[in-house]
Amino acid sequence: MQDDDLLVHYANAAAELAQAARDASDPAGAARAVAGLHDVLDARPWEPFTRGVDSAARSMRCALFHAEVARCRDDSEQVDRWDRAIDACEAAGAPWHGAVSRWRYAEAAIAAGQPPVDVGEMLRQARRSADELGAEPLRRRIESLARRVRINLRETAPIVVPEQEDTVLSALTPREREILAFLVTGRSNGEIAKDLVISDKTVSVHVSSILRKTGTTTRFEAAALAERLGGPGA
Known part of the structure; x- marks a missing residue:
């Protein structure tokens, strides 16, 4: 390989082989995939992506390469590498990548022991992009991961109270309506807190207020009422 950019595809292929071998409880197969990648890298006369004209696209390919190498090796730095790749892809304007x-990132974070709630929004963003791009195979793989770790991918929509219409939803504050929209999608208090960057206790207080103002006794009743009266997106 003379072109550094082709290394991204090679690293991806090696990572796929290594991951498939690990999934099949075949450590020898995984070791062969890692060794093959190392052989290719060791044979190169210079470090990958250290020559050539810098650009956003080249920086993205470099970040993707290092992330795939980390995935192939099953390194502990995978989460950080994919985080850098996300930033590089945004800078390059590459929504599919x-x-x-x-x-x-979500896959690596969960494997590293992070709670699924911590990566819920990351997966929802990934699924949203896959939908917009019509990338059906990618969308299926994202949804498969979400099902395995019980992440709700349903998107929130604002609870809208029509002007001059007096309903129980009219008594809710903007923040309470925002949280009610999350209840409609089935999100837990922990997931809501993570997305809104507030504490679980604060979410619980808002939920209690929503139940009191709407005359409902459970979050599920409140969500059903919201869908009937105010949305989502009505």
Whole structure:
């Protein structure tokens, strides 16, 4: 390989082989995939992506390459590498690669022991991009991961109270309506807190207020009422 950019595809192929071998409980197969990647890199006369004209696209390919190498090796730095790849893809204006990087980030983070709630929004963003691009195979893989770790991918929509219409939803504050929209999608308090960058306790207080103002007794009743009266997106 004379072109550094082709290394991204090679690293991806090696990572796929290594991951498939690990999934099949075949450590020897995974070791062969890693060794093959190392052989290719060791044979090169210079470090990958250290020559050539810098550009956003080249920086993206470099970030993707290092992320795939980390995935092939099953390195502990995978989450950080995919995080860098996400930023590089955004800078390069590459939504498909960005969606893949978000999916891989979530996959690596969960494998590293992070709670699924921490990567829920990352997966929702990845699925949103896959939908917009019509990338059906990618969307299926994102949804498969979400099902395995029980992440709700349903998107929130604002609860809208029509002007001059007096309903129980009219008594809710903007923040309470925002949280009610999350309840409609089935999100837990922890997921809502993560997305809104507030504490679980604060979410619980808002939910209690929503139940009191709407005259409902459970979050599920409140969500059903919101869908009937105010949306989502009505």
